[in-house]
Amino acid sequence: MYERYITAASTYAHSIDHLFLLIAALVGFWLILAEVVLFALVIKYREKEGRPTRHITGEEKELHRWITIPHVLVILCDIVIVVPAILVWYNIKQAQPPAEQTVRVYAQQWAWSFQEPGPDGKLDTEDDIRTVGELHVTVNATYHFELMSRDVVHSFAIPSFRLKQDALPGRTITGWFRPNRVGTYDIQCTQMCGLGHALMAGRVIVETQQDHAAWLIRNANPSLASLPAAPAPVPENTTMAEARR
Amino acid sequence: MRENKKLAPRQIMFGISLLLVFGFSVAGCGLGSTNAAxxxxxLFQNCAPCHQADGSGNPQVGAPNIAGMKAWYVQAQLQKFRAGTRGMHFSDVEGMRMRPMAVSLASDDDxxxxxxxxxxLPTVKHAPTLTGDAHAGDNQFHLVCASCHGINGEGNPDLKAPRLAGVDDWYLATQLRKFKAGIRGNNSKDMxxxxxxxxxxxLTDEDAIRNVMAYLDTLNP
Known part of the structure; x- marks a missing residue:
């Protein structure tokens, strides 16, 4: 349902969507019902000539059940929400599947920069590729990310992956995602981080394995940087070859 | 004959409320001044939090003293930030901070x-923050830098070389280090x-940079 409005491009996007839908349906049902009952009672028992408004304390038994019955039902609904919420939390935030690749994400006022392994597939080696504003990943590969902040609190959000994780200065926070749809998706900061917060955007480019391999070779070898770019769209104002270390 | 109806107080209140809602709705619709100055x-209000209202800069956040800097140079650098030819290097922390600010300027006119x-803005000269041998720096400056930046560091718009005299030494030293490390000036479009x-x-080492800075600190803008 939510996919009509925002693409679902990671393996866990749908489980988040289903949870949202469940919460929206249950909370929405009680909201509408409560408002309908409230307004119906207000209209039904409004002041009329010869019938003064009555002060109700809610202590009488027949009135008290208007509180207790919905209360119990709402608590039951809470349990219906909490159980799948804990399962989704566990699957996304706590149980991390083994990584096929690891990337490092740096947040700073007001840019995202990334360090990814070069053709050797290992971080912290000579051929690492460092980029600003663009993260290149392979479709159907499990990525672990090590998230750091260079200054203040930020939040690393890729709405199409349904991913959001705060970045705290002084801490390295590990998370994961597995993109399952080729395309270019927005990265946004979702934690107010200063004057340029609204402009702190980036892009994640999910490529096929071949395109990603070509991108890796081009960016790990400066002499090949002038060759035509991979089919993945590259923003006009982002020059990846220059963003390399 | 038409009956002369009076407006009820409720109708008057409704009309006033509608006017107020309309007034509040358009209150924030100012498009800014059309006068360039x-x-x-x-627009400078967006710059002031880092560069200060008088443009004198703030070393704490790496924001240089830009008060009185020539418009052609400021314009050129802002355009570079906007185009991503500056402020896009992984290690250029200050540049990356500046870039979105430049991008927020909606048009070339802005x-x-x-x-x-x-x-x-009136030029501001800060006290030196670096120490070095000004005499050695003098020689080095006239050997290397003066041909473009001018004998007195006054800059040369024809060569697109900015004024260096009066610019904060910490900022110039930082930029020199960035140039040396390829953090700045690495983009093919940044001629x-x-x-x-x-x-x-x-300027082969840190001493050479400090010496030139010590010399530049003796010059007035």
């Missing part, structure tokens, strides 16, 4: 207006930056 001043406002990179390498 005023527009520049308005860039021009804010650049002109910066030039109109002046690319020209600066080999020049910066002539």
């Amino acid at each position: 005023m527009r520049g001043q308005e 860039v021009k207006a804010v650049a002109q406002y910066v030039e109109s 002046e930056g690319r020209l600066m990179r080999p020049m910066s390498r002539v």
Whole structure:
């Protein structure tokens, strides 16, 4: 349902969507019902000539059940929400599947920069590729990310992956995602981080394995940087070859 | 004959409420001043949190002293930030901070207006923060830098070389280090930056940079 409005491009996007839908349906049902009952009672028992408004304390038994019955039902609904919420939390935030690749994400006022392994597939080696504003990943590969902040609190959000994780200065926070749809998706900061917060955007480019391999070779070898770019769209104002270390 | 109806108080209140809602709705719709000088001043409000209201800069956040800097240079650098030819290097922390600010300027006219406002600000000269041998720096400066930046560091718009006299030494030293490390001037479209990179390498070590800074600190804008 939510996919009509925002693409679902990671393996866990749908489980988040289903949870949202469940919460929206249950909370929405009680909201509408409560408002309908409230307004119906207000209209039904409004002041009329010869019938003064009555002060109700809610202590009488027949009135008290208007509180207790919905209360119990709402608590039951809470349990219906909490159980799948804990399962989704566990699957996304706590149980991390083994990584096929690891990337490092740096947040700073007001840019995202990334360090990814070069053709050797290992971080912290000579051929690492460092980029600003663009993260290149392979479709159907499990990525672990090590998230750091260079200054203040930020939040690393890729709405199409349904991913959001705060970045705290002084801490390295590990998370994961597995993109399952080729395309270019927005990265946004979702934690107010200063004057340029609204402009702190980036892009994640999910490529096929071949395109990603070509991108890796081009960016790990400066002499090949002038060759035509991979089919993945590259923003006009982002020059990846220059963003390399 | 038509009956002369009076408006009920409730109708009057409804009408006033509608007017108020309309008034509040359009209250924030100002499009900014059309006067270039005023527009520049308005836009500079976005710069002031880092560069200070008088443009004198703030070393704590790496924001240089830009008060009185020539409009052509400010404009050129803002355009580089906007185009991503500056402020896109992984290690250029200050540049990356500046880039979204430049991108927030909606048009070339806005860039021009804010650049002109910066030039109109009275020049501010700060006390030196670095120590070095000014005499050695004098020699080095006239050997390497003066041909483009002018004998007195006054800059040369024809060569697109900015004024160095009166610019904060910590900022110039930082930029030289960035040029040397390829953090600045590494983009193929940044012609002046690319020209600066080999020049910066002539200052072979930290002492050479400090000496030139010590000399520049003796010059007045």
